[in-house]
Amino acid sequence: MTAPGSTAPGSTAPVPSIEFEAVSFSYPDGTQALGEVGLRIEPGELVAIVGQNGSGKSTLVRHLNGLLRPTSGRVLLDGLDIRGIHVAGLAARVGLAFQNPDRQLFAGRVAAEVAFGPRNLGLRGAALDERVSSALEAVGLGSDAAANPYDLGYSRRKLLALASVLAMRTPILVLDEPTTGQDARGVARVRAVVAAAAGEGRTVIAISHDMRFVAECFERVAVMRAGRVVLDGAPDVVFGEASWPELRRTYLEPPLAAIEGARLGLGSTPTASRFVAALNDATGRGRISVG
């Protein structure tokens, strides 16, 4: 784990820790979306947030860039209440890619869309161009810079929204359902983006229903139900057999590899590669026969 306040290479700001301190939030129509959520995320952690539809996942992460303010409780970056951080300061630290790209896109050209954020950070000229082209390359839209965002299909608009956030090079990257609507290649791009950010020591927080993506790309999984965090740990723990009753109450299913690993007595195998390794090991020791 990186020390708090450490600087990620290629990014301007140090990576702050995040702390949700008894955060509750109710929407104006009275729906309570969050109930005293307590969650601490260290700099550089890769955290997946999973849970039922309507369990408060998107509401929680919208507190990170000040889109929502807690009804009670506090959200702290490096121990500082984000109420005290001005919007521009927050935008430079937390990049949030929305679930629905159409709530985010507005420019007439793909390149302009991606340039908007870094331009507001004060970048101009070659530095700005470099930001834009590297962000577009990262999501595979390098050849679409001149297109109109709305001429792109839904999946590419979603990748464009991701590129706009990447171009900010924020120390904290928050992705709300980044893999939905993506085909196998699109999912691979998103995985590469997460891996690259992780390699630079940034914090990545992603909301996802794709348990395979979660198990393979994240080191920590927080499970939400009805506005609370009910499970929090490594994929081994959260998808391990002991957690299944809680997952079931949350209407979640562990990845198939975890289910089959447990059925064959292989222990907690949240990913296919872990499953195969455990199976290899077990057959090598003659514990089970697959011949």
Added chain:
Amino acid sequence: MTAGLVVEGASYRYAGAAERSLRNVSLELAPGRVIGVAGANESGKSTLCLLAAGLAPAVIGGRLEGSVRIDGVETTAIPPHGLAQQCGLLFQNAATQLSNTAATVFEEVAFGPCNLGLPVPEVIERVWWALRAVGVEEIAPRDPARLSGGQGQLVALASVLALRPRYLILDEPTSELDPAGTRLVAETLARIARETGAGILLVEHKMDVLARIADEVVVLAEGSVTLSGPAAAVLADPRLAELGVEPPAGVRLERAVREAGLEWSTALAEAIE
């Protein structure tokens, strides 16, 4: 007259587009059947939905060659209100589907049946049926604009189901759903096909859903049908991954075991089934 939604040798070019988005696509959706549509992003899946539902070319223009018929009648010969009653279309982006006029989820789902001019008791009955079918009856009094992504998608689907169309054209109805919601929608669609005889054209990126409920699967690549046939055969086809489609979890696990040089025995296959 043949009952069914028939796409025959259909090619389609959007208005102003240089290239055709669909090329010589044929499929036949019989009442009570579920056809899954898979393919990489921008392979023509959503365009096929617009074509099958008759929105293309009738509403959005563009050029259609070939034929799209609903129960023997060309879609180009059916007026929009007629199409709406026969084909229910769920858009990929559920947020664009909601009417933005309803104050509650209940009214949102009632919007379609009201427009069909149904008697009020039937509208009410249909709304509750549709909300229950997708498991969102509890949020009936909520504001549709303040739902989570997944809830919004379920409400949009309920709105389409409440029209009780003969054919359902669903463009990724589970994309924003949690695993339980995905399972519920899959089971509900299978039941609707079985019990009401509706034909369902289902675009999905989740091959596990198609493995569970599709009778047939069609895989598109660059606007053409590249694989088609019984669901089990297509979903186990080794070419699937090259076509940008992630195989179902069971198929992936089997492959991982084989690639590790372990034998995939009947016993193991059964354990994993």
